[in-house]
Amino acid sequence: MAFEATKREWSEIYAFFKLLCDGKIALGTPDSKMDETFWPIAMIQREEHDGTRRYYVEDENIRIINEKGEQLIPREDFGTVATLILNTIKGAKEDDIESPEEVEAFLDTVAIFDLEARTEDRTDFSIAFWHAEAPLSGINVRSRLTSMNPLLDGGRTANLKFEQTGAKFSTPTVNKINALPESADEVLERMVMIERLGGVLKYSDVADRVFRCNLLMIDLHFPRLLAEMLRIMYIDDITRVSELTEVIKKLNPLKIKDELINKHGFYEFKMKQFLLTLALGMRPAKIYSGIDSAVEGIILITGKGELLCYHKHEKETFENFLFNNTRFEKGPVEKDKYGFLERENGLYYFKLNAKIGLLKR
Secondary structure (H helix, E strand, O other): OOEEEEEHHHHHHHHHHHHHHHEEEEOHHHHHHHEEEEEEEEEEEEEOOOEEEEEEOOOOEEEEEEOOOEEEHHHHHHHHHHHHHHHHHHHHOOOOEOOOHHHHHHHHOOOOOOOOOOOOOOOEEEHHHHHHOOOOEEEEEOOOOOOOOOOOEOHHHHHHEEEEEEEOOOOOOOOOOOOOOOOOOEEEEEEEEHHHEEEEEEEEOOOHHHHHHHHHHHOOOOOOHHHHHHHHHHHHOOOHHHHHHHHHHHHOOOOOOOOHHHOOOOHHHHHHHHHHHHHHHOOOOOOOOOOOOEEEEEEEEOOOOOOOEHHHHHHHHHHHHHEEEEEEEOOOOOOOOOOOOEOOOOEEEEEOOEEEEEEEO
């Protein structure tokens, strides 16, 4: 009986099967193109419902080893099924896709029951590059064939607070501002109304204590920088991280010297550092101590179905890719609890939510 899975789930198993067939992967360039450098793949480790599986890449076969024994499957079979999955994803209009009969039969043959691997460390699988005894690299799959999970999506824990200064608002005025109807631009409309009535939104703090400390690990002034980028995103309708950084360089909210901005690239450096930290595991609600998580790299599935690898051992390329291919996004207002004037200790605050994702092109 056929089953359904999302494009994101199918994308993960597509990448897994294609890697086993190819036995190598191309490194990606900062502009999401395929580099001429390939890393050979010796083994992939993946978690299933019944434990750990290891898939060894041999000349003609994939040797699968688990607690119950081992199994040999021709490499080309994985390639054939990967192509079927890719064509199915591309041809589907809905996010939920029914499994093609041939794919389902192959999944039964290789005893794969979870399209998304069961892990708690956010890795989709781990790869031993070059030789089978090499240290494993935890990999996270990102697919431009479907919607992607954000790099930064902390919900209400990723809110930054702005104190409402300038004019003092009466309770009826605050209620009027907060009562603006729901719309795609409701947060901006409230910000504009506050300004029109003489109010000023001045950065105050990070709403969540853990997220505040995590941001301070990047730089003691980084929360203020992030808050200014959020404000500009709404006011000027600029979402790409690289474009926002150019605006920040001109505004210079941290009031640092021109030499540090233009010769040392301070603002670019801090944003790249932050983005790489997010890609390698920082989360708003989890204490970050500067130690990377199990995720050491990502595999990007392009719109054509190509696989590109970005790894922390190629740090400069990874950072530049993230800097050129990320944008700020707007989370749900009610769910993430931001975009309203809220009274706290006699003062009014307005929260903006930090959410960053990869561009889908």
